[in-house]
Amino acid sequence: MNHTTAYAEALNAALRKFCNSISPELKQTMNGRAERGLQIALAGGVTECGSPAQPQYLVKSSDPERPPYFVDLNARSCTCPDHWKGHYCKHRVAAQIIKISGLHLPKAKLPALQPEPPARAKTASQAIIWAIVRQDGKVIGVEVLGIENELVRVQALPMVKEGGKLEPQFPFPEGQCSLLVPVSDLEHVRVYQDA
Numbered sequence: 220m221n222h223t224t225a226y227a228e229a230l231n232a233a234l235r236k237f238c239n240s241i242s243p244e245l246k247q248t249m250n251g252r253a254e255r256g257l258q259i260a261l262a263g264g265v266t267e268c269g270s271p272a273q274p275q276y277l278v279k280s281s282d283p284e285r286p287p288y289f290v291d292l293n294a295r296s297c298t299c300p301d302h303w304k305g306h307y308c309k310h311r312v313a314a315q316i317i318k319i320s321g322l323h324l325p326k327a328k329l330p331a332l333q334p335e336p337p338a339r340a341k342t343a344s345q346a347i348i349w350a351i352v353r354q355d356g357k358v359i360g361v362e363v364l365g366i367e368n369e370l371v372r373v374q375a376l377p378m379v380k381e382g383g384k385l386e387p388q389f390p391f392p393e394g395q396c397s398l399l400v401p402v403s404d405l406e407h408v409r410v411y412q413d414a
Contacts, residue, residue, distance in 0.1 A: 226322065227261060229320045229321075229322055230257060230260050230261055230316055230317075230320055230322075231257070232320070233315075233316045233317070233318075233319035233320035234253060234256075234257045234312075234316050236319050237253065237312065237315050237316060237319055238253055241307075245307060248306065248307070249307065249312075252301075252306065252307060252308060252309040252312055253309075253312050255309040255312070256309040256310070256311070256312025256313040256315070256316060257312070257313070257316060259278060259279060259309060259310070259313040260313045260316045260317055262279075264278060264279035264287075264313065265277070265278050265279075265313050265314055265316075265317045265324065266278075266287070266324060267317070267323075267324045268289075269291070273291075273293060274291075274292040274293060274314070274318050275289065275290065275291050275292070276289075276290045276292075276313075276314040276317065277289060277290075278290050278297070278310040278313050278314055280299070288310045290310050290311055290313075290314040292311070292314055292315060292318060294409065295311070296311075296409050297310045297311050300379040303349065303351075303360040303376060304351075304358055304360060305351045305358045305360075305406070305407055347362065347410070347411040348362065348363035348408065348409070348410050348411075349361070349362055349363075349376070349408070349409045349411070350363060350373070350405040350406060350407060350408040350409070351405070351406040351407045352373060352398075352400055352404050352405060352406070353404070353406070354390055354391060354398075357390060359375055359376075359388075359390050360375070360376040361373035361374060361375055361376060361405075362374050362376060363405070364397065366402075367399065369401060369402055370399045370400065370401060370402065371399070371400060371401075371402055371405065372397060372398075372399050373397060373398055373399075373400055373405075374396055374397040375387070375388045375389070375390050375391070375396050375397070376388075
């Protein structure tokens with residue numbers, strides 16, 4: 220996509236504002252994600268699908284075979300694997316740059332394009348809870364399966380391998396894929412509620 224110099228300057232200024240707004244600790248963990256987010260925005264890889272009150276975007280994947288990722292800035296979430304590893308991903312940066320810039324983009328037709336988190340059989344008012352736990356120095360994306368007093372049963376989310384293949388992982392003691400952990404061990408908790 221070919222954009223004007225004014226467009227590029229607006230996005231670069233938005234990136235500077237974004238970088239000035241984040242903590243030094245977060246800056247240290249970005250590892251080039253801010254710059255890659257800017258490149259996505261400059262290349263026209265961001266499409267609005269929400270509203271000013273509910274800023275939501277579709278952001279192109281770097282893999283042309285994959286559908287775009289869904290970014291919800293209010294929920295501070297993205298459907299990409301990097302986000303579920305606990306990182307502030309380049310897709311969120313790209314969407315944030317567009318929001319800060321104040322530029323208006325064409326609206327996406329959300330029902331046809333919006334990727335959803337991995338789905339189960341849907342029932343009325345079903346909630347899916349995703350979180351991060353740390354086990355033996357590793358960050359593991361998990362789905363909460365159930366709550367038992369002050370403990371939660373979690374199951375490790377599948378790993379994304381080359382080519383976008385999903386493989387189950389068994390990171391817990393004795394090669395288990397699920398574990399009972401204290402509620403306080405959950406980090407970056409996200410709740411997805413069916414309407």
